[in-house]
Each structure stands twice: as C-alpha cells, then as structure tokens.
Amino acid sequence: MSAFQQRVFSGVQPTGNLHLGNYLGAIQKFVDLQDNYDCMYCVVDMHAITVWQDPNELRDNIREVTAAFLAAGIDAKKHIVFNQSRVPQHAELAWVFNCVARMGWLNRMTQFKEKAGKDRENASVGLFAYPALMAADILVYRGTHVPVGDDQKQHLELARDIAQKFNNDFADSIAANGHADGFFPLPEPLITGPATRVMSLRDGSKKMSKSDASDLSRINLRDDAEQIAAKIRKARTDPEPLPSEAKGLEGRREADNLVGIYAALSGDSRDKVLSEFGGGQFSSFKQALADLCIEKLAPITSEMRRMQADTAYIDSVLEDGGVRARELAQGTMDQVKDIIGLLR
Numbered sequence: 001m002s003a004f005q006q007r008v009f010s011g012v013q014p015t016g017n018l019h020l021g022n023y024l025g026a027i028q029k030f031v032d033l034q035d036n037y038d039c040m041y042c043v044v045d046m047h048a049i050t051v052w053q054d055p056n057e058l059r060d061n062i063r064e065v066t067a068a069f070l071a072a073g074i075d076a077k078k079h080i081v082f083n084q085s086r087v088p089q090h091a092e093l094a095w096v097f098n099c100v101a102r103m104g105w106l107n108r109m110t111q112f113k114e115k116a117g118k119d120r121e122n123a124s125v126g127l128f129a130y131p132a133l134m135a136a137d138i139l140v141y142r143g144t145h146v147p148v149g150d151d152q153k154q155h156l157e158l159a160r161d162i163a164q165k166f167n168n169d170f171a172d173s174i175a176a177n178g179h180a181d182g183f184f185p186l187p188e189p190l191i192t193g194p195a196t197r198v199m200s201l202r203d204g205s206k207k208m209s210k211s212d213a214s215d216l217s218r219i220n221l222r223d224d225a226e227q228i229a230a231k232i233r234k235a236r237t238d239p240e241p242l243p244s245e246a247k248g249l250e251g252r253r254e255a256d257n258l259v260g261i262y263a264a265l266s267g268d269s270r271d272k273v274l275s276e277f278g279g280g281q282f283s284s285f286k287q288a289l290a291d292l293c294i295e296k297l298a299p300i301t302s303e304m305r306r307m308q309a310d311t312a313y314i315d316s317v318l319e320d321g322g323v324r325a326r327e328l329a330q331g332t333m334d335q336v337k338d339i340i341g342l343l344r
C-alpha cells in the first residue's frame with residue numbers, strides 16, 4: 001500500500017482561447033474526480049509568463065480560467081481553486097528541482113522544441129525550465145494523481161523522474177526525517193476517455209490548440225451557439241459514410257476526432273456512438289454533434305460570462321484557495337529544507 005495520501009492536482013494556463021480540447025481533456029475530468037479525491041485545481045499563471053503576456057489580458061485570462069472551473073462544476077469550497085503565483089512555494093520548490101533535473105532530460109522535451117521553434121537561442125530560460133516548475137506544482141502538495149490531456153504525458157514522466165531522483169539522492173536524510181517510503185510520491189497521470197487528444201477541426205493531424213491561427217480550428221468556450229454550429233458544419237471530413245464500429249475509424253483522422261468528441265460529450269464509447277450514426281452521412285452526424293455540443297457547453301459558457309462580470313467574487317475564490325494552498329505547500333517546503341540541509 002502506498003504511504004501517500006491520495007491527492008489530485010492539475011493546472012490550466014491562462015493564455016486565452018480556452019477550447020473544447022481543454023474542456024474534454026482536462027476540465028470535465030476535474031469535475032468528475034471531485035467525488036472520490038481531495039482535489040487542487042490551479043490557474044498556472046507562472047507557466048503562462050514563460051512567453052510574454054500582455055498584463056491586462058493576463059489578469060482577464062486568469063479570471064476566465066477560474067470562471068471556467070467554477071462554471072463547469074468545480075466546488076471551490078470542498079476543494080481548492082487558486083492561481084499559482086499566490087503560492088510562492090511553487091517557485092521555491094521549482095528551484096530545488098532545477099538542481100535535481102538534468103539538462104539532458106529537459107533537452108528531450110518535445111513541447112519545448114515545438115514552442116521554441118527554430119529560434120531556440122531566443123526562447124526564455126523559463127520556457128526551458130517549465131517542466132521542473134510543473135513537477136513542483138504537483139509535488140509541493142505531494143499530489144498522487146494528475147488528470148491531463150495526452151500532450152502532457154511527457155511532462156508527467158519527467159515529474160516522476162524528478163520525484164524518483166530526489167528520493168534517491170536524499171534517501172538517507174529522508175529516512176532520518178521519518179519517511180520510510182521516500183518523500184515524494186511518483187505522480188500518476190490520468191489520461192483516460194475518448195478525448196485525450198482533441199484534434200483541430202481543420203486538420204486532423206494537428207491537435208486543437210489555443211494558438212492555432214485559424215479560429216475555425218477550435219471551439220472556444222467563448223463561442224456562442226451559432227459559432228459552434230458553423231464551426232462543426234465546416235469541420236473537415238472525408239467522403240466515406242461513417243463506419244458502424246470504432247475499428248473502421250482507423251486511418252480516418254477527422255472522422256475519428258468528431259466521433260471522439262461526440263463520445264466524450266455524451267459519456268458513451270465510440271462504438272456506442274457509431275451504433276447510432278454508422279452508415280450515415282456526415283451532414284446528419286454533424287447536426288447531432290452541433291446540437292450536443294451546444295446543449296453541453298451553453299450552460300457552462302453562459303455561467304462563465306455571468307461570473308466573469310463579478311471579478312470581486314472570482315478574486316475572493318482565488319484568495320481563499322491561495323490561503324489554503326499556501327498552508328499545505330509550506331508544510332512540504334519545511335520538510336524539503338530539513339531533508340536537503342537548508343536551515344530555517
């Protein structure tokens with residue numbers, strides 16, 4: 001049996017354009033996990049500034065992600081919702097992890113390579129060190145379970161490597177401080193369900209992303225019903241009718257993506273969806289998908305808009321969450337200092 005108390009941690013960057021991929025890959029799962037775990041959901045503003053952000057937009061975006069969490073059904077009283085920069089212990093532990101992680105490990109991170117592009121010399125140091133901060137986010141609460149989309153898998157593996165190396169490097173001191181099974185748990189990624197990687201509506205080989213130049217590529221949580229319907233109508237497909245089993249989606253990326261989105265929104269499997277729509281044309285499936293998407297998203301987006309107008313309320317949620325998070329994080333940092341030999 002694990003010696004660690006189970007705790008869910010996850011984060012979303014406030015970089016604008018929250019989309020259906022963020023919702024299905026992450027936020028919808030955050031909501032589901034609340035019944036069985038103690039959860040911490042964080043607006044990771046310090047990750048956002050690894051690329052330059054306009055200060056006014058950043059403030060708005062932090063509040064928007066918070067509103068999305070709450071509107072989707074996260075209970076900020078029972079669980080903890082906060083923004084990362086309110087809890088300085090994340091940065092403090094990230095520094096320790098910068099000294100544990102190896103250059104070679106970070107050099108392998110595909111997200112850094114993608115985001116830095118060709119001009120790597122000009123990327124911020126923060127963008128390179130990003131995964132060490134992400135490990136600190138989770139481990140400063142000794143988090144055990146991390147719901148994320150598929151694109152975060154490599155970062156989670158790195159977090160496990162950092163936890164493992166810390167436990168090994170300081171094994172004697174950790175034992176002397178009374179921890180028989182190592183100090184940090186190895187956090188487990190929860191990458192489950194039919195929509196762990198929602199793809200662009202315009203190009204089935206690219207994931208749906210906040211930064212895609214084409215707004216038609218994604219359904220934003222800011223979109224209204226008309227925009228959602230139009231984007232799904234225009235989504236790329238292929239000329240074949242839908243297959244009647246999930247196996248028939250192989251090699252049909254766009255069809256697979258739309259069926260996956262339907263499955264995730266309805267809570268069914270791809271096979272179940274295809275038992276209803278298999279053999280049919282895309283036009284009628286797209287109509288059903290648009291209706292479902294609007295039915296599920298409209299209550300969330302309208303509640304989001306309502307909440308965003310009440311910045312005082314949003315800010316009070318973040319402040320309260322920050323106080324509770326800091327208390328937990330300070331407990332971990334005190335122990336980390338004792339373990340590594342820093343006086344406090």
Ligand code: TYM
Nearest residue numbers: 010011012013021022025026134148149196197198207208
């Ligand atoms: P971010 O802000 O890019 O995305 C937030 C969450 O949405 C998921 N996601 C997707 N899921 C399915 N299909 C897609 N197209 C799609 N696009 C995004 C992401 O996988 C993520 O779960 N590094 C993280 C934030 C982070 C974090 C953490 C997460 C910082 N610290 C600690 C977990 C634990 C990020 O950039 O997510």
